[in-house]
Amino acid sequence: MSIRQRLYPEPGQVVGLVEHCHHARFVYNIGLEQRAMWRRDKHVRGDRSAAKVTTSTQMRELAQLRGELDWLRAGSSSVQQAALRDLDRAFTNFYAGRARYPQFKERNDREGGFVIRDLTVHRLNRKWGVVTVPKVGAVRFRISRLWADVEAASSARVTRRNGRWHIAFTTPTAPKIKASTGAVVGIDRGVKNTLATSEGRMVQAPSLTAAEQARFLALQQHLTRQRNGSRRRRRTLDRLAVLRRRLEDRRTDWVEQTTTDLAHTYDLLAVEDLRVPNMVRRPVPKPDPAQPGVFVPNGARAKATLNRAILASVWGRFLTRLEHKMPEGAVVRVDPKNTSCTCAACGHCAPGNRESQAAFECEACGHQAHADTNAAVNILARGLSTIPEESGYTAGHEARQQPSGRKAAVNGRISPTATSAAGNANQPAA
Numbered sequence: 001m002s003i004r005q006r007l008y009p010e011p012g013q014v015v016g017l018v019e020h021c022h023h024a025r026f027v028y029n030i031g032l033e034q035r036a037m038w039r040r041d042k043h044v045r046g047d048r049s050a051a052k053v054t055t056s057t058q059m060r061e062l063a064q065l066r067g068e069l070d071w072l073r074a075g076s077s078s079v080q081q082a083a084l085r086d087l088d089r090a091f092t093n094f095y096a097g098r099a100r101y102p103q104f105k106e107r108n109d110r111e112g113g114f115v116i117r118d119l120t121v122h123r124l125n126r127k128w129g130v131v132t133v134p135k136v137g138a139v140r141f142r143i144s145r146l147w148a149d150v151e152a153a154s155s156a157r158v159t160r161r162n163g164r165w166h167i168a169f170t171t172p173t174a175p176k177i178k179a180s181t182g183a184v185v186g187i188d189r190g191v192k193n194t195l196a197t198s199e200g201r202m203v204q205a206p207s208l209t210a211a212e213q214a215r216f217l218a219l220q221q222h223l224t225r226q227r228n229g230s231r232r233r234r235r236t237l238d239r240l241a242v243l244r245r246r247l248e249d250r251r252t253d254w255v256e257q258t259t260t261d262l263a264h265t266y267d268l269l270a271v272e273d274l275r276v277p278n279m280v281r282r283p284v285p286k287p288d289p290a291q292p293g294v295f296v297p298n299g300a301r302a303k304a305t306l307n308r309a310i311l312a313s314v315w316g317r318f319l320t321r322l323e324h325k326m327p328e329g330a331v332v333r334v335d336p337k338n339t340s341c342t343c344a345a346c347g348h349c350a351p352g353n354r355e356s357q358a359a360f361e362c363e364a365c366g367h368q369a370h371a372d373t374n375a376a377v378n379i380l381a382r383g384l385s386t387i388p389e390e391s392g393y394t395a396g397h398e399a400r401q402q403p404s405g406r407k408a409a410v411n412g413r414i415s416p417t418a419t420s421a422a423g424n425a426n427q428p429a430a
């Protein structure tokens with residue numbers, strides 16, 4: 001978790017901060033290039049003689065490079081080393097399936113960042129704190145979160161965007177939550193319902209409102225017509241950044257709340273494995289004759305693409321936080337192949353089972369369910385099949401554990417505030 005605070009450098013400090021951004025980017029990119037070359041030699045050319053590139057070999061070479069380049073030596077070695085550790089983390093996340101392959105950081109005079117380790121912070125008064133930045137000195141930031149959390153941080157990332165500086169303090173990971181309810185659940189992810197549980201609960205992640213989305217797309221359109229480096233283009237970028245920021249805050253809250261709720265409610269959670277690309281498995285929705293002209297055709301597609309991109313990143317963060325919060329092994333990842341067209345009651349698998357985006361009706365046994373719930377039940381069954389029987393978990397277990405009286409979600413409608421599970425009306429009788 002990180003705590004993001006606004007940083008207010010003095011005008012004289014900005015130059016030093018900008019330098020750190022440039023150095024961090026430079027070192028990161030060189031390190032990435034080096035790793036990419038090594039991977040190419042090893043995997044493509046089959047040359048295994050090349051010495052492995054690791055953080056420690058790169059640290060040594062950074063020291064050499066600093067010996068050769070005066071301007072790099074003038075910068076902070078700890079900031080530059082942190083950039084290499086940053087790169088290492090990016091690769092770790094990539095190999096773990098949590099992130100895409102690390103990308104080069106483009107030279108950008110509006111955006112940038114670097115990491116500070118061995119953090120020193122102190123509090124000036126109720127509203128202001130200072131953080132010590134190597135070679136720059138004490139930089140003020142506005143305190144808007146619990147000071148104890150800021151103080152507990154061991155590192156921080158300083159970022160610049162559109163002339164504003166922020167500092168994100170990395171706080172120690174939260175203690176694991178152990179539900180001890182014996183309850184298990186399967187979760188399907190989707191575009192319409194961000195999450196659908198095997199118990200019939202549907203949850204939507206916050207997105208941009210329809211008006212904000214329209215604005216976002218319009219701004220992107222403007223951008224294509226504006227000259228690089230022009231003042232208008234800069235203003236458009238600022239406006240886009242505001243929308244991104246707003247969305248980011250909403251999503252962070254949602255991910256934190258939802259994962260905490262789930263960790264408190266369930267002992268075992270089966271989810272689709274992110275490493276298997278599956279976001280495009282949904283059938284293309286047919287045009288809705290009941291609502292003609294709601295969007296122009298291209299606008300609708302652009303919105304759908306935007307939404308998909310938004311959800312893809314939410315899902316990744318959701319999984320990461322869930323695994324942070326739940327005990328080891330409590331989150332089981334399963335292969336999502338065919339989970340959406342397989343009947344949860346009889347196992348019959350056919351594309352024709354999916355009557356529409358939302359409705360599932362089995363061609364073999366006639367089982368009907370919300371399509372997302374059906375998929376979530378399949379995911380749960382797969383998850384349970386991968387763990388030893390003596391663990392005592394069985395599908396449908398949660399039905400006995402959960403308090404009754406909650407309104408079952410049958411047609412994708414459920415109060416998003418319901419934290420406990422709904423009834424499992426959509427589940428087949430055992």
Ligand SMILES: [Zn+2]
Pocket residue numbers: 343344345346347348362363364365366367
């Ligand atoms: Zn069936």
